[in-house]
Amino acid sequence: MKAPPFAYHDPRSVEELTGLLGTLENVRILAGGQSLMPMLNMRYSMPDHVVDINRIADLDYVRRVEGGLRIGAMTRQRTLERDPLVAQYAPVLVEALHWVGHVQTRSRGTFGGSLCHLDPASEQPCVAALFDATLHVAGARGERDVSIHDWVLGYMTPAIEPDEALVGITLRTWDGPHGYGFEEFARRHGDYAIVAAGALVALDGAGKISRAAISIAGVDVKPIRLTEAETMLTGGPADAGAIAAAAEVARGLECMSDAQISGDYRRRLATTLTRRALDKAVKRARG
Amino acid sequence: MDVEEKRRISLVVNGRKIEREVSPRKHLGDFLREDLRLTGTHLGCEHGVCGSCTVIADGVLVRSCLMLAIQADGMVLRTVEGLAEPDGTLHPIQEAFHEKHGLQCGFCTPGMLTTLAAVIEENPSIDEAGIREAISGNICRCTGYETIVDAALSAAATMRQGA
Numbered sequence: 001m002k003a004p005p006f007a008y009h010d011p012r013s014v015e016e017l018t019g020l021l022g023t024l025e026n027v028r029i030l031a032g033g034q035s036l037m038p039m040l041n042m043r044y045s046m047p048d049h050v051v052d053i054n055r056i057a058d059l060d061y062v063r064r065v066e067g068g069l070r071i072g073a074m075t076r077q078r079t080l081e082r083d084p085l086v087a088q089y090a091p092v093l094v095e096a097l098h099w100v101g102h103v104q105t106r107s108r109g110t111f112g113g114s115l116c117h118l119d120p121a122s123e124q125p126c127v128a129a130l131f132d133a134t135l136h137v138a139g140a141r142g143e144r145d146v147s148i149h150d151w152v153l154g155y156m157t158p159a160i161e162p163d164e165a166l167v168g169i170t171l172r173t174w175d176g177p178h179g180y181g182f183e184e185f186a187r188r189h190g191d192y193a194i195v196a197a198g199a200l201v202a203l204d205g206a207g208k209i210s211r212a213a214i215s216i217a218g219v220d221v222k223p224i225r226l227t228e229a230e231t232m233l234t235g236g237p238a239d240a241g242a243i244a245a246a247a248e249v250a251r252g253l254e255c256m257s258d259a260q261i262s263g264d265y266r267r268r269l270a271t272t273l274t275r276r277a278l279d280k281a282v283k284r285a286r287g
Numbered sequence: 288m289d290v291e292e293k294r295r296i297s298l299v300v301n302g303r304k305i306e307r308e309v310s311p312r313k314h315l316g317d318f319l320r321e322d323l324r325l326t327g328t329h330l331g332c333e334h335g336v337c338g339s340c341t342v343i344a345d346g347v348l349v350r351s352c353l354m355l356a357i358q359a360d361g362m363v364l365r366t367v368e369g370l371a372e373p374d375g376t377l378h379p380i381q382e383a384f385h386e387k388h389g390l391q392c393g394f395c396t397p398g399m400l401t402t403l404a405a406v407i408e409e410n411p412s413i414d415e416a417g418i419r420e421a422i423s424g425n426i427c428r429c430t431g432y433e434t435i436v437d438a439a440l441s442a443a444a445t446m447r448q449g450a
Contacts, residue, residue: 001333005291008311008357030355037353038334041314050311054358078347102424104402105335107347108354189423 003040010052014138014167017053021163022140024049029165031074031113034105059112059167062086068131070170073112077124078103080111089173092130092180092198096123099184099193112166118156118222120256121192123184125152126217129225130198131171139164152222174211177287178202181280183273193218194261195269197250199277201238203285209233212281214246214274219255219266226250226274238282247275296360300325301369309356315349316340318356319366327367327397331426338425341398342366348405367397370404379449380404380442389438391429398425403439411446418443 009024011017021027028047030036031054039045053059059074062083069089071080080086081097100106100114100123114124115135125148128135133148137160146159153159160166184196195218204210212233214226229246236242250270255263293308300323307322316333319325319342331337333352340351343365370378380403383389390396399422406421407413413421418439419432427435 002317003312003314003355005310005312007292008294008355010357033353033355033358034335034350037314037355040312041333041352052355052358102338103406103421104338104341104348104350104424105353108349 001041001043003037004043004046006040006047006050008050008052010055012055012057014056014058014165017051017056017165018138018140018163020049020051021165024051027051027162029053029116031116032076032108032110033113034101034109035113035117035119053165064089065170068170068172070136070168071111072168073115073166074110075112077101077106077109077111077114081106090127090131090171092182092200093124093127093171095180095182096127096196096198099123099182099186099189099196102190105190111169115151115169116158116160116166118152118158119192120155120221121194121196121218123182123193123196123198123217126196126198126215126223127182128169128171129223130200130213130215131173133172134170135166136168136170137164138167143167148223149225155221174200174202176202177285178211179281179283179285181277181284183276183280185269185273195219195266195273197270197273197277199274199281201233201278201281201285203238203282207238207286209236209238209242209282212246212278214278216250216253216270216274219250219253219270221256224253229274233278238285240279243275243278243282246278247271250274294357294360296357298359298361299363301364301366302373311355311357313356314352315342315344315354315356315359316351318359319351319364322356325366325368329394329397331394336426337395337398338402338422339395339398341401341425343401343405346405348402365401367400370400378404379445380407380439383438383442383445384435387434387438387441389430389435395425395427395429399427399435403435403442407439407443407446411443413439413443415440 026048061072202211229249255266257263329339331339
C-alpha cells in the first residue's frame with residue numbers, strides 16, 4: 001500500500017506554517033502520523049499537500065502556566081508518559097496514555113494530533129475534557145483559544161479552519177491533592193477503547209468529596225462530562241453507595257450504536273467503568 | 288505542480304552514512320527495502336498494526352510504515368541488520384531467539400528483535416510483564432509468544448551479566 005502522490009512541505013516555524021495553510025488547498029497536516037499515515041497508505045485521505053510539522057521545534061514542550069499545564073501540540077505521547085510535570089499535576093494523563101497504542105506508536109504519536117484527529121473513543125480528548133482544557137489555535141489572523149467543550153463539532157471534526165493549526169493545549173489542572181482514575185475496555189490492548197472513563201476526586205478535611213470530575217469517551221462523537229454525577233458527589237460522602245449512585249447516571253446516556261457494539265452495551269460499560277474510575281480516584285485521594 | 292519532485296535526504300543506517308533522492312510519499316519501510324536493499328525489515332500490514340516493520344530511529348522504536356522516508360532526514364537508524372556486531376557476533380536477543388526457538392516462520396521476527404533489543408538495552412532488569420507489554424504491538428501468528436518471551440528473559444539475563 002502506497003500513499004497517493006502529494007506535494008510535501010516542512011515549515012520550520014508557526015509563521016511559516018500558517019502562511020502555507022493560508023495559500024494551499026486540500027492540505028493535511030502531518031503530526032505524529034500514527035493516524036494520518038495509515039489513512040494515506042490506505043488512500044482514505046487524498047491530499048494535494050502534506051504539511052509536516054515535525055520540524056517546528058517550539059511545539060514540543062510541557063510548561064507550568066497560570067492555572068495549569070501547557071502542552072505543545074507536537075509533544076509525543078512517550079514524552080508525556082515520562083514528564084515530571086505531567087506526573088505531578090496530571091497523573092491521570094499518564095494512566096490514560098498507557099492505554100494508547102503501543103510503545104512503537106506512542107514514540108511518534110502526539111497529544112495535538114490526537115486532539116485534531118478526534119476519534120470518538122480516544123483517550124486524550126477524554127483527559128482534555130476532564131481538565132476543561134483550552135486549545136490554542138494559530139492562524140494567519142493570530143492565535144485564538146477554544147474550550148475543549150466547544151472543540152468537537154461532529155464526528156472527527158474539530159472546530160478549526162483549514163488555514164489554522166492547533167499549536168498548544170492548556171490543561172486546567174487542580175490545585176492541591178486529589179485522586180485520579182482512568183479505566184477502559186477494549187477488545188485488544190492498544191486498540192481504541194469501546195468505552196473509557198476518567199475521574200478526578202478531591203476530599204475535604206472531613207473526608208467528604210469537595211470536587212469531582214468525570215469524563216467518558218466512546219459513547220458519543222465527543223467526550224462526555226458527567227456533570228450531573230459530579231454535582232451529586234460534591235459535598236457528599238466518598239463511600240461505595242455514593243460512587244455507585246453517581247455511576248448510575250451513565251446508564252441514562254444517549255450512546256452510539258454500530259454493527260459490533262450496541263448502545264446498550266456502551267451504557268453498561270460506561271456505568272461500570274465510571275464506578276471503577278471513581279473508586280480508584282477516591283482511594284488515591286485518601287492516599 | 289510536479290508532485291513527484293524528489294528530495295535529497297541524508298541519514299545514518301546501521302552506522303553507514305546514506306544519501307539518496309526520495310519521493311515524498313515513500314514510507315521509510317519501503318525506502319529501507321527498495322532503495323537500500325535492507326530487506327530484513329518486513330512489511331506486514333502497512334497501517335501500523337502488525338509491528339513487523341519496527342526499527343529504531345534516533346534511539347526510539349517506530350513503525351517504519353508510519354513514517355515517510357523524507358522524515359528520516361538527519362536521523363540515525365538501526366534496523367534488524369544492524370543488531371549484530373560488524374564481525375557477525377549476534378546480539379544477545381538474536382542469540383536467545385536461536386537458543387529458545389523464538390521464531391517459526393520468521394515474518395514477525397525483525398520487529399520482535401528490534402523492539403526487544405531496544406527495550407532490554409534501555410532496561411536490562413525488565414520483567415516478564417514488561418516484556419509482554421513491549422511486544423503487545425507485535426503480532427506473531429506462529430509461536431503463541433511463549434518462546435519469544437522466554438528468549439527475551441534469557442537475553443535480558445545475559446545482558447545484565449555482560450554489562
